[in-house]
Amino acid sequence: MATTAPPALPTPQRSSGPNRARIVAIVASILGIVLCGSVPFLPIEQDTAVVNWPQAGSTKSVEAPLVSYTPLRMEASIPCASISELAATGGTLVSTAPPGAADARRYGFVATVSPESADAPARVDVVLRDQVLLSTPVADLQTGCALTLAAEPTRTTFSATGSEPRVIEGDSRPQVVGVFSDLDSASAGLNVSIEADSRFTSSPSVIKTLAMILGALTAVVSLFALHRLDNRDGRGTRKFLPARWWKFTVLDGVVVGTLVLWHFIGATTTDDGYQFTMARASEQSGYMSNYFRWFAVPETPFGTPYYNILGLLAHVSTASPWVRLPALLAGIITWLVISREV
Structure with missing residues (x-):
């Protein structure tokens, strides 16, 4: 009995340059890891x-609350x-704290002069965080003297x-x-210089910016090279979202409809106003x-990028549904991921 040979299976077509794609994927991924790391x-x-104080020769008090307190x-x-x-x-x-402030001597730097009285001569007192640095009669100070302070972290x-x-x-x-200060004039040599702890007021340097850009680009290149290698199996390009993602059921309608309905009738929380005000400020x-x-x-980075998105939305409207x-989109996407991938 004659038999018919089965048809030959098509030979998978391999992408050209597999070795080159492999090398590009390896090199780009290593560079991306090094740059991003x-x-x-x-x-x-x-x-x-x-x-700096005095300012423009004026001894008027200056308010400058520092973010880091010290x-x-x-x-x-x-x-x-x-x-x-x-x-007299x-x-x-x-003083680094306003007059009458509670615990000014306990936490701040305070230099004061007590006037002469019937029982005691005029005195100068210098206190730093409850530590008496100087307490002496004014008459005991040398002519042309000066009091100096240099406070550092160590x-x-x-x-x-x-x-x-x-x-x-x-x-x-x-x-x-x-x-x-209660001084009316700025004598020669009177000076206060305070360097604020501005560690958070920063921007990336040129080399840091280039590293971030090149790191992102090399990551994209490595992913593209891996995609070329995946196509060597002859199965063709697969969709990012499978077909089951686009099959909506009655349950999907119930869940999404409930989320949309609650978006309009649900009461806002204290956190909504808290975060929204921060975003607008x-x-x-x-x-x-x-x-x-x-x-x-x-x-x-706490709250980023959600708070920043709220700030951008506020430019259009401050209406609660907007x-x-x-939050509504995040809820819908979460349901789609759970119902189709878990």
């Missing part, structure tokens, strides 16, 4: 903020001419002309909410901050 360690450009570095120089100015009436020479040095400097090891930097301040607490400290669209 190096991003956190590459340099940034940091803006340095410094508060400065990166603080230097102060108080000439004895300024001390003599307040010897008394008052504040320099040590603080205080000195008065004619005496040994006092060194305090460790971090004794004062909390700063401004520079406050970020458009004015230039950064995402905790508007309600902690003196608007930076909130990024700004809550991302």
Whole structure:
């Protein structure tokens, strides 16, 4: 009995240049890993903020609450001419907390002059975080003297002309909410310099930006090369979303309909207003901050990019259904993923 030979199976067509695609995939993936992994360690450009006082020759108090509460570095120089100015009436020479503030001496830097009384001569007192740096009669100070302070994260040095400097090891930097004084004039040598801790006020350097761009590009190139290698099996290109994703059932309609209905009739929560206000405030301040607490400290990366999307939506409208669209879309996508892939 004659038999018929089975038809020959088609030979899978392989993509041209498989070796080249393999090499490109390996090299691009290694470069992408190295570039993306190096991003956190590459340099940034940091803006340095410094508060100098007196300003333009004026000894008017300056309010400057620092985000990190304590400065990166603080230097102060108080000439004895300024001390003599307040010897008769008394008052504040320099203080990093406003007059009458609770625990100003406990947390801040306060230099004051007590006027002469029937029982005691005029005195000058300098206190840093409850540590008395100087307490002496004004008459005992040398002519042309000066009091100087240099506070850094590792040590603080205080000195008065004619005496040994006092060194305090460790971090004794004062909390700063401004520079406050009762002086009417700026004597020669009077100066306060406060370098704010502006570590979060930064932008990527050129090399960091290039590393991020090249890292993303090499990742795309490696994925494309892997796609070329996958096509070598002859099965052709497969769809990103299988056909079952596009088959909607009655259950899909019930779930999506419920989400849409609740989007309009559901009550907003306190978190909605909390996050929405932060998003709107970020458009004015230039950064995402905790508007309600902690003196608007930076909130990024917590909440990113959701808070930023809310800020962009607020440019169009502040209506609740509009700004809550991302939450609705996230709910629908979550249901589709769970119902089709889990």
